[in-house]
Amino acid sequence: MTTLLSPEIDTIGEMTERCDRCGAAAKLEVVLTSGGDLAFCGHHANRHRADITRVASRIRLEDGFDWAGR
Structure with a gap:
């Protein structure tokens, strides 16, 4: 389930x-x-992690990428 606080990753x-x-x-x-x-x-992606999670309904990460927003 996707909410405004937690986009699907x-x-x-x-x-x-x-x-x-x-x-x-x-x-x-x-x-x-x-x-x-x-x-x-x-x-x-790491620099703008707070903004990304705020406006995203879904986030796709490349396998192996260690995103600071996760």
Whole structure:
């Protein structure tokens, strides 16, 4: 079950997306509660972890990525 305080978190094998902030390989993808999605490299995912969990309905992590927001 997904709530506003705890988005659903899935792990996937490999991401092909690029970070929407800097263009590096994405390690995390966010499906926004308001619609749409964003991808983040490891650096930006960890830096913006509080904002990500606040606006996400679902989060997908690349397998092996140790996200600080988890």
